[in-house]
Amino acid sequence: MASRSEQWPSYVRVAPWLLIVGGLVWNSLDPADYWGDPLLAAAAVLSGALLSLRDTVAVALANVTGILVLAVRDGSIGTQDGYLELVNTAFAALLGIGVNRVVAWQGRRLARVRSVAEAAQRAVLPEPPGRVAGLDVAACYRAAQDEALIGGDAYALQVTPYGVRVLIADVRGKGLHAVGAVSVLLGAFREDAHREPDLGALADALERTLARESGQLSEELRLEGFITALLVEFPPGEAVARTLDCGHPGPYLLGGGGPGVCRWDAADPGLPLGMGGLGVPRPGVEARPFPPGCTLLLVTDGVTEARDAAGEFYDPVRGLAPLGPFAGAGEAVEALVADVARWTGGPRDDDMAVLAVTRRGGGGGSGRVGDEGV
Numbered sequence: 001m002a003s004r005s006e007q008w009p010s011y012v013r014v015a016p017w018l019l020i021v022g023g024l025v026w027n028s029l030d031p032a033d034y035w036g037d038p039l040l041a042a043a044a045v046l047s048g049a050l051l052s053l054r055d056t057v058a059v060a061l062a063n064v065t066g067i068l069v070l071a072v073r074d075g076s077i078g079t080q081d082g083y084l085e086l087v088n089t090a091f092a093a094l095l096g097i098g099v100n101r102v103v104a105w106q107g108r109r110l111a112r113v114r115s116v117a118e119a120a121q122r123a124v125l126p127e128p129p130g131r132v133a134g135l136d137v138a139a140c141y142r143a144a145q146d147e148a149l150i151g152g153d154a155y156a157l158q159v160t161p162y163g164v165r166v167l168i169a170d171v172r173g174k175g176l177h178a179v180g181a182v183s184v185l186l187g188a189f190r191e192d193a194h195r196e197p198d199l200g201a202l203a204d205a206l207e208r209t210l211a212r213e214s215g216q217l218s219e220e221l222r223l224e225g226f227i228t229a230l231l232v233e234f235p236p237g238e239a240v241a242r243t244l245d246c247g248h249p250g251p252y253l254l255g256g257g258g259p260g261v262c263r264w265d266a267a268d269p270g271l272p273l274g275m276g277g278l279g280v281p282r283p284g285v286e287a288r289p290f291p292p293g294c295t296l297l298l299v300t301d302g303v304t305e306a307r308d309a310a311g312e313f314y315d316p317v318r319g320l321a322p323l324g325p326f327a328g329a330g331e332a333v334e335a336l337v338a339d340v341a342r343w344t345g346g347p348r349d350d351d352m353a354v355l356a357v358t359r360r361g362g363g364g365g366s367g368r369v370g371d372e373g374v
Contacts, residue, residue, distance in 0.1 A: 162197065243285070254295040
């Protein structure tokens with residue numbers, strides 16, 4: 001891990017030294033009152049809070065040495081005032097070192113907590129395989145609450161007897177309150193994707209599981225919650241992609257001989273998962289050509305509802321079109337994430353999940369996992 005002095009801008013590292021110079025010059029001009037002492041104390045504490053231990057010790061030594069030189073010059077080295085001045089300076093230096101040690105301890109503690117959060121994220125939301133059944137896959141997750149690392153968006157990929165199946169979803173709300181719903185949804189998808197013969201039956205199975213396991217969720221999610229989801233299936237031996245939209249933003253097709261980027265909007269978007277009790281029939285599965293060389297980009301509304309400084313929503317079609325063509329799934333995901341960050345220019349208001357699937361050339365793939373395995 002890089003030291004804090006390397007993480008801060010260069011002017012932060014220079015600031016304590018500027019305070020020392022200012023304090024010593026002030027003291028040299030008015031040695032009777034030593035008005036520059038507050039600047040020296042500020043330099044010691046500032047370096048302890050922001051810089052490395054080495055830099056903090058260097059600032060402390062510079063403070064003490066500077067006051068010692070001034071005391072010798074002024075002839076106060078053997079007087080009570082001179083000793084008190086040295087003691088005060090040494091105390092401020094030790095205080096800065098103490099602050100540095102406390103901040104370092106807190107940093108190590110935060111790093112341990114963050115490592116646990118990262119392990120939890122990998123357990124709940126593991127990285128999908130980079131290559132499987134004739135497909136290249138890449139994904140990226142960004143939580144709105146950076147400290148949490150995981151929130152209400154989710155993605156998953158399963159190799160099944162019916163082909164490769166992909167899920168991307170967005171739980172109502174964000175942060176740790178939505179993690180319970182995410183874990184239930186992903187567990188159900190991993191199990192039901194192998195059993196259900198088509199995407200409609202798979203969506204119904206996910207709906208039943210969410211209803212059955214609602215007791216594990218927060219009260220807000222039980223009473224008012226829903227999950228937008230997009231299910232995609234890449235059947236073996238066919239250069240097509242089948243989609244079922246449950247109230248989720250449509251995917252984006254990159255390449256394929258048409259426009260650089262186009263959105264696959266569902267002809268009849270269905271209701272989100274968790275709203276099956278309304279009795280609205282689920283729409284049918286849609287199949288579209290997905291030839292070799294194309295990339296299908298699945299996103300959550302953390303992408304499509306990202307706003308710039310003027311409040312305008314981000315449009316992946318306009319944003320990605322000038323950046324392509326892309327060599328594959330990984331390059332498309334990196335370009336999208338970077339472009340969204342450029343568009344917002346600051347913190348995000350919502351979780352953001354992105355998953356891209358590229359069909360490699362040379363056929364549609366068998367749908368089985370061989371040397372490319374999961």
